[in-house]
Amino acid sequence: MNAPVGLYQYQTADREFLASRIAEFEGQVQRRLSGDLTEDEFKPLRLMNGLYLQLHAYMLRVAIPYGVLDSRQMRKLAHIARRYDRDYGHFTTRQNIQFNWIKLEETPEILRQLADVDMHAIQTSGNCIRNVTCDQFAGAAADELMDPRVHAEILRQWSTLHPEFTFLPRKFKIAISGSPHDRVAARFHDIGILARPGENGPLFRIFVGGGLGRTPLVGHELFDSVPEADLLMTLEAALRVYNAYGRRDNIYKARIKILVQALGIDGYRKAVEHELSLMNPEHYRLDPETVAAIKARFAAPDLTASPDAESRLKADRQNDIAFDRWVRSNTHPHFAPGRIAVTVSIKPAGGIPGDATSDQLDRLADLADQFSFGELRITHLQNVVLAHVAQDRLLKLWQALNAIGLGDANHELIGDIVACPGLDYCALANARSIPIAQKLSARFGDNALQEEIGKLRINISGCINACGHHHVGHIGLLGVDKRGEEFFQITLGGRDDALSRTGDILGAALPEDDMVDAIARIVDRYLSVREKGEQFLDTLTRLGDAPFKEAAYETV
């Protein structure tokens, strides 16, 4: 087997399934075009294949399971953007990619092109278990306890077309990490899983009932230490309780978080335990042989690095201040000596967060081949990770990224803005997210200034559905409609790590025109009152929001 690094190698059965699924959808498209299917009949069918009708055109959301793809898949995405769309794609907060200008009649052909490289658009819409997300440094991070990708793949296989869970009360999002540092926002998912090794095999801490949207809630711990053998049975039981008792009468009350809130976590756990007592453990047991067989379909890279890789990187950093700054902000320690994980910022100053042109996608594929075993990851912060770069080649990679406009040193800084497509594209949005992100990232474009400001994440959502995760932004912006005009509400203090909490509303919404200046005043106030060593959240915790409220509304 010549498996790609970092992702599951499809088998014949996987490919046959995709081919039959595409043939089925092609027939549905033809019946829609001929008028045999009405739009109301067709809509759920196209959504099951990732095809939305958005503000300006059809939008196709392509699944990137647990955010990992290889260079040939990235080149195929570039080809689709170039041939079938308008020369760019948009990486989403669920580690997927969207194309905004797709033609309905060309969709089956696009799906065939995707299937050629073992990709599809299933589980990117509808009330099913959506694409499972994962730690972007999985299998690379020095702080990792165990690689979660094998179990992410098991969850993918378990959830794909699961007959019980295809028509849930509402969509269902799962994230998994194997690090003690939560990089997947586990507590803000319907189910969040933190994996760790145990004496007798992996153990899984499971959170349930988290989520954002119009009712943001931090998830509760359902179980602390589920053994590997019982993982699928436990998830199956948790979903069965939701499927049976989750509300279907009100779309705004239908997510699992509302049910968990209604029952209380103890009540929900009791219901899950009752369901478990009715199940046959042998039927659901995840045995070590199955896990090993799936693990065998992932190729492991040879991470041996040059003995002087670290010293050469040190010398390169001393010779170039800008490179040194980029290494500080955009790399993460690797467990293998001489290797380092790189976050490629898809957030250039003044750019659209998460947008990449066809040429950039192609070039990222080339760089993955040259520097990271042909493997790439998409992050839930809308960036790209090359996980296994040799430290002595890091300078060359950074220079190559600069040549395509993706060398900014701003990861997790104020320029690393997370934004939904907003009213420029989305049929649900109340306000435009992207223009404010562009103006803010241009205003704070200087990488040295961003480093001086320190860790400060801005998240922007164009409506209460919160696709820009504004609730967990250190500064969050929510677009609201007031008599057809755009206003934004500011929240402060959100975070999605182990100390997860939603931000607090600062005050009345401000007009779109005032937003950039208001945020700049908040940042200026922070810089003037912070104490040595403090990050924005530290200062906010120490002083409360009063000084920032005063700054934001200074001119109102």
Added chain:
Amino acid sequence: MKRAIRIGAGEALVLTANRLLDGLIVWRDANGSWQRSIAHAAILSPEEYESALDAATKSAQNDGVVGVYEVVVRPGAIAAPVSVRERIRAFGPTVHPQFATELNA
């Protein structure tokens, strides 16, 4: 059930939809044809629009459009939608000027 429509003084209505084949936005002209540019949209009074909307909805499949509905505009040389949402639909995404809708189309 018809939605309540708030129309201010000097405002009128036009009909819009998306094309079935490619999803692009179209506007209904005075002949009942669908055009890419709002510049060609028929301006309707509150008294006129309901029957026009009914007719357009009934012929949507034959006309190759989906999701027919009305938009409040301020009439002028080119009708200007009142809401930001509909202005973006009419003239294109504000973040990609190269994708602006050609008004003479």
